[in-house]
Amino acid sequence: MPAHGKHRRPRRNHVSRGLALVGTGGAALSLPLIAPATAGAATPAAAPEIAAKTFTAPAAAPVAAKAPAAPAAARTYTVVSGDSLSLIAHKKGIQGGWKSLYRANQSAVGDNPSLIHPGLELTIHRGSAEAAPAPTKKQEKTERKTTAKAKKSATDDRASRSERRATAPASGAPTGASAAAPAAAAAAPAAVAQYADNLDGWIRQSLDIMAQHGIPGSYEGIHRNIMRESSGNPLAINNWDINAVNGTPSKGLLQVIQPTFDRYHVPGTSTDLYDPVANITAACNYAADRYGSIDNVYGAY
16 A cells, blocks of 8 residues: 555646646736736836936026126215325225215215315225225325315315304395394393382382392282381381381381391392382391291281
């Protein structure tokens, strides 16, 4: 049994036959089917990469292109004492020297390029500067002389204009009678306040004088004391009190004795003790010195 079984024809595996078919006759059928599938899978994946490279290459060209230069900006220079257009042009390297600088700033400098004042703002274009040769000592000396001469001329011109303005009427100013009226009004003194020649007017005038001299007091305080002392009579006199006995009777609206009036008399008023305004003002000046104000007096003082 073992020998007989040893020579039995082995059974062919179905799987092996299947592989054989694939390896022999099936190759013609299988390879074409597999190859297109593989190619079809690879081609779409590679295509976008190639297309991207082809597309991006031209786009990089404009980026590398040089942008046009921006227009040159302008800057300013402030003139200092001792400056001249020539020196500024040299310091700043202005192409064309002081003439170019003057042309660019003629409206600011004026008709005389040798006369520039400290504080003047000059415009300097950045793109117009290039190295300029340094001025020689002779040129600097000449420039200083020219500048000094121009300054002297300007000073003389200003003095001349000031003299002309002082001696001649301003342009457009009225002349003749129309000019004389304002001049007369300016020369005339301020109008003097008018006061009634009565008790009310005397008090009001005294208050104005007191205000000028810093003397305190009110209309009510003055009026109240006048009515008690003299009943409003500017010629009232007391011939019976101790002052009268001593030879210095009290007089006037606020009954002031002569020594007190003389000591507290306010400049600008009459020296007559009976003068209503002078009497009131001197009495209020005395009351301010002794009581703080005439408003604080309610009896003999």
